[in-house]
Amino acid sequence: MTGSEDAVTKKIAWIVSVWMTVCVLFAVGTSVFAAPTVVSGWDTGNTGNLVYVTNPSFSGGTVADAYCAVSGWAAQGTTLSLYRANQTGVFEQVTGGVAVGGSGMFFMPVWLNAGRNCMMVRAELWNGNYQQVRCDVNLIGHGFTFPAR
Amino acid sequence: MISVKKISTWVLSALIFCSIVMTFRLWFAEKLWPNGYNFFSVANVFPVFGKQEVVAPRHEELFMPEQIVVNCVGSRRSIYTESNQEFLEVYEIAKENLNRWFREEHPESEKIEEKAYCDALKTRSLLVKYPVEMPVHILGQLLEIGDSVVADTVSTVTELVLVAKEDSVELLLMDRKDGTAYRYRLGSDGGELWDAVQRYGTGNANKILSAYELGFYRQPEDSEWKPKLILDPFVMLDTSNETQKTEVLEANVPFTELEYDGQMEELLRLFHYNPNTVRRYTEASDTLVFVSDRSTLRLYPDGLLEYNATEAKYGIPLFDGEGTNGDAQSFLDSVDQTADWLAGLFQTLGLKDFPKMRITSDISDQDYESFSVTMDYQVNGRLVAVNYAGNELVNPLLHGAVLEIQNHRITAIRILLRDYKMTEEREDNMSLLSALDAFSNRTDAMYEAENVALYFMDNGKDRLVKACWRVVLSNGETVAISEE
Numbered sequence: 001m002t003g004s005e006d007a008v009t010k011k012i013a014w015i016v017s018v019w020m021t022v023c024v025l026f027a028v029g030t031s032v033f034a035a036p037t038v039v040s041g042w043d044t045g046n047t048g049n050l051v052y053v054t055n056p057s058f059s060g061g062t063v064a065d066a067y068c069a070v071s072g073w074a075a076q077g078t079t080l081s082l083y084r085a086n087q088t089g090v091f092e093q094v095t096g097g098v099a100v101g102g103s104g105m106f107f108m109p110v111w112l113n114a115g116r117n118c119m120m121v122r123a124e125l126w127n128g129n130y131q132q133v134r135c136d137v138n139l140i141g142h143g144f145t146f147p148a149r
Numbered sequence: 150m151i152s153v154k155k156i157s158t159w160v161l162s163a164l165i166f167c168s169i170v171m172t173f174r175l176w177f178a179e180k181l182w183p184n185g186y187n188f189f190s191v192a193n194v195f196p197v198f199g200k201q202e203v204v205a206p207r208h209e210e211l212f213m214p215e216q217i218v219v220n221c222v223g224s225r226r227s228i229y230t231e232s233n234q235e236f237l238e239v240y241e242i243a244k245e246n247l248n249r250w251f252r253e254e255h256p257e258s259e260k261i262e263e264k265a266y267c268d269a270l271k272t273r274s275l276l277v278k279y280p281v282e283m284p285v286h287i288l289g290q291l292l293e294i295g296d297s298v299v300a301d302t303v304s305t306v307t308e309l310v311l312v313a314k315e316d317s318v319e320l321l322l323m324d325r326k327d328g329t330a331y332r333y334r335l336g337s338d339g340g341e342l343w344d345a346v347q348r349y350g351t352g353n354a355n356k357i358l359s360a361y362e363l364g365f366y367r368q369p370e371d372s373e374w375k376p377k378l379i380l381d382p383f384v385m386l387d388t389s390n391e392t393q394k395t396e397v398l399e400a401n402v403p404f405t406e407l408e409y410d411g412q413m414e415e416l417l418r419l420f421h422y423n424p425n426t427v428r429r430y431t432e433a434s435d436t437l438v439f440v441s442d443r444s445t446l447r448l449y450p451d452g453l454l455e456y457n458a459t460e461a462k463y464g465i466p467l468f469d470g471e472g473t474n475g476d477a478q479s480f481l482d483s484v485d486q487t488a489d490w491l492a493g494l495f496q497t498l499g500l501k502d503f504p505k506m507r508i509t510s511d512i513s514d515q516d517y518e519s520f521s522v523t524m525d526y527q528v529n530g531r532l533v534a535v536n537y538a539g540n541e542l543v544n545p546l547l548h549g550a551v552l553e554i555q556n557h558r559i560t561a562i563r564i565l566l567r568d569y570k571m572t573e574e575r576e577d578n579m580s581l582l583s584a585l586d587a588f589s590n591r592t593d594a595m596y597e598a599e600n601v602a603l604y605f606m607d608n609g610k611d612r613l614v615k616a617c618w619r620v621v622l623s624n625g626e627t628v629a630i631s632e633e
Contacts, residue, residue: 052374054364064222064271067355069388071363073376101586103378107363107388109356 035081035124039091045131050075051123055107056137063112064140070121071107074100078123082108085118094119112139203503205492208481209291211508211524212283217243218276218385221350228354228385231505232530235349242345243277244292246311249335250320251294257334258302261321266330267361267382269310269321273346277309278383280532282325282513290481303331305513308383311335313342326513356389363388377589381599381623390580393603395616397574398528400567400607402452403498415497419490420446420456421465451609453537453546456562461519464558465490480517483554484508487522490559491550500568506549507532519555523548528569528605534619535565536629537609546609547627565609576615578603584618584630597623606631 053072056063070082080098083091095108100123110119117137124130217239219227229236250256270276286300303324310321320333360366361382368376380386387393404416414424417439428440439446443463447455458464467486492503509532510523526533526549537546550564579587585601600621606629607614618630 049374052369052372054369055358055362057364065226065355069356069358069363071365071388073369073374101582102590103582103585103588104376105365105378105582105585107386107390107582109388109390 035079035093035096035122037093039083039093039120039122039132041085041089041091041118041120041134043132045122045129047125047129047131050078050125050129050131051080051121051133053121053133053135056135059134059136060138061136062138062140066112066114066139067109068112068117068137069107069109070119070135071105072121073104074106074123075125076100076102076104078125080106080108081122081124082110083120083122084110085120089118091118091120112137114139114141203492203496203500205485205488205503206506207488208484211484211488211506212279212287212291213507214240214243214277215280216278216385218270218278218354219346219350220270220272220274220276221346221352222271222273225350225352226354226357227349227351228357229349230530231527239275239345239349240277242342242349243275243309243311246318246320246335246342247277247288247309248292248294249318250333251289251292251297251299253333253335254298256299256302258331261330261332263323263328263330263382265332266310266321266323267359267366269312270359270361270383273313273343273350275311275313275342275346276383277311279307280507280509281511282307284513287481287512290478295478299333311342313346315340315343318342354385357385357387360384360386375595377593377595378585379595379597380601381597384598384600386601387581390582392580393578393616394575395531395578395603395605396529397572397576398533398605398614399570399572400452400612400614401570402450403495403500403566403568404448404452405450412497412499416494417446419465419493419497420444422446449543452566453543453609454562454564454566456559458558458560461555461558461560464555464560467554467557467559480512480520483517483520483557484522486557487552487554487559498566498568504567504569509548519553521551521553524550524552526567526569526607529571531616532604533567533569533607533614534604534627534629535607535609537565537607565607567607569605569614572613574613578616578618579630579632581618585620587618587630588620588628591628596620599623604629 051072051074053070055069055071074080078100080100081096082094084094085091094110098106098108100106108121115138117139119135119137120132121135122130122132213231215230217229217236219229219239221227229239282305284305285303286296288306289295289297289300303322304326305324306322307325308322312319312321318335320335321330323330359382360380363386365376365380366382367379368374417424417427420439422439422441426441430438432438435450437448442459444456444458449455467483467490495503505527506524507527508522509525510521512520512522525535533549535546535549539545546563546565549567550562552559553561581601598620602619603616604619605614606617606619620628620630622628
């Protein structure tokens with residue numbers, strides 16, 4: 001091996017090692033900051049004022065349309081996830097990684113299951129601060145009509 | 150012999166008469182025939198083989214609702230605009246029920262809370278949404294009812310919600326002047342509306358929810374959260390949050406290939422100019438200018454047409470009648486006559502059809518004898534927002550057309566003449582949320598918006614017209630949001 005070939009090999013090895021380090025750091029970083037796949041229904045988070053849910057307008061309300069857009073306002077820069085309780089009561093992620101922009105508005109579409117849907121919106125900041133807000137909603141059958149107001 | 154003499158006398162008399170008439174026309178009216186006149190062309194003698202007449206829209210078409218939302222419980226919401234085939238059918242159903250409201254001599258009404266009014270969107274209902282505030286007495290005229298007692302209670306509306314019940318129909322509305330919401334009971338036979346809601350609530354807009362349903366219509370009462378943007382409760386928002394594909398239009402200027410002596414003469418006559426006496430010149434910018442002591446007409450190469458009469462009495466007369474009662478009916482008559490005149494303009498320019506246009510100005514506080522009206526083009530159910538910047542010599546133009554009418558005379562016109570053609574090209578637009586974020590990123594102030602929608606945007610320069618998001622603020626300003 002000549003001197004020049006040796007230098008090229010060293011250069012390639014150096015680039016590969018830097019690239020691999022960057023990849024590992026990125027993977028670790030994203031896994032650390034990614035929202036968990038399941039959360040506790042009792043946890044309200046370690047901070048407040050990150051998110052305000054406007055739809056459903058109050059937790060425990062009743063709707064007749066299976067399509068629901070969980071909406072509201074959140075602080076710019078937060079990342080939102082939506083969780084729904086499964087049959088065993090574990091809140092599993094339905095939608096995740098929704099970044100909140102300058103308007104602060106968000107909506108996360110979800111098709112409701114018939115009956116009770118226990119849902120949770122989780123807002124998370126890059127520094128580990130997060131807030132969780134419950135928004136339960138009951139879907140009634142299609143044959144049902146609201147009484148005259 | 151006698152008969153031959155008689156015939157020659159008649160022929161001679163006819164010839165003398167013709168020479169007098171032709172001399173008179175030559176001296177006082179026009180040339181005997183325009184340059185380039187084809188003596189062998191007989192098409193114009195028989196109009197049936199000649200130019201197809203451009204049919205002007207009637208006032209009802211110019212004031213059509215922007216959209217009709219059919220809310221059928223069970224995720225079956227549908228939205229119809231004029232681009233949908235079913236639009237007119239649904240509109241007819243709405244009209245039938247509104248007719249009942251207008252014909253009531255003693256309408257049964259009650260004031261309701263804003264929440265009850267907006268909640269109507271969550272029941273089986275039909276929402277008729279107008280792009281501008283509609284005075285109720287004008288609505289009555291549009292529905293050919295005339296004066297109605299309901300106009301004594303409600304002055305202007307933007308939305309009308311017909312709620313279908315199994316055994317009755319209710320009309321919910323909000324008077325935009327004072328913000329009071331009303332519920333009117335329209336009789337006990339609600340079956341037809343109920344069936345119509347079932348039939349037309351096909352679910353083509355399941356993922357489109359109102360700002361009221363999403364809770365973006367007010368500041369939260371139980372929180373100190375300060376939203377940067379609050380929307381009108383009836384703004385419909387696409388919650389799928391996907392990029393939107395829209396058509397790309399080709400904006401053609403219809404008078405670039407104007408036959409100078411034929412069509413131009415016809416055009417000048419439309420503005421009540423004598424083609425032989427009007428002074429004309431071409432500016433350095435290729436703008437054609439026609440001047441008389443009564444008015445000025447300018448045709449800019451980019452399609453802008455400007456006409457100004459020096460005095461109201463010298464404007465273009467819309468019709469000969471004197472009857473300017475200053476009421477809603479005479480206003481609509483003026484609108485019809487203006488549309489007829491515009492149809493004449495488009496026909497002269499060689500367009501086969503009247504381009505789809507609608508009135509977009511607030512007509513609620515108009516004096517119906519002298520008024521100004523703005524119109525905008527509409528293609529495939531989508532409005533074309535004009536944003537003509539102008540320059541130091543030409544004022545900006547923010548509508549397809551702006552017309553001033555005084556006592557049944559058009560005294561000023563500014564119109565961006567266009568013949569829009571749909572191209573094969575389709576353009577991806579950012580999602581609604583991205584557009585709202587882009588809007589809020591520009592400012593720290595709080596805003597209230599009356600509408601957020603995709604409009605075609607014509608700046609008067611580009612040949613291709615693409616759609617972009619546009620926020621219409623409550624203060625009347627509009628903000629276009631593009632990705633550049």
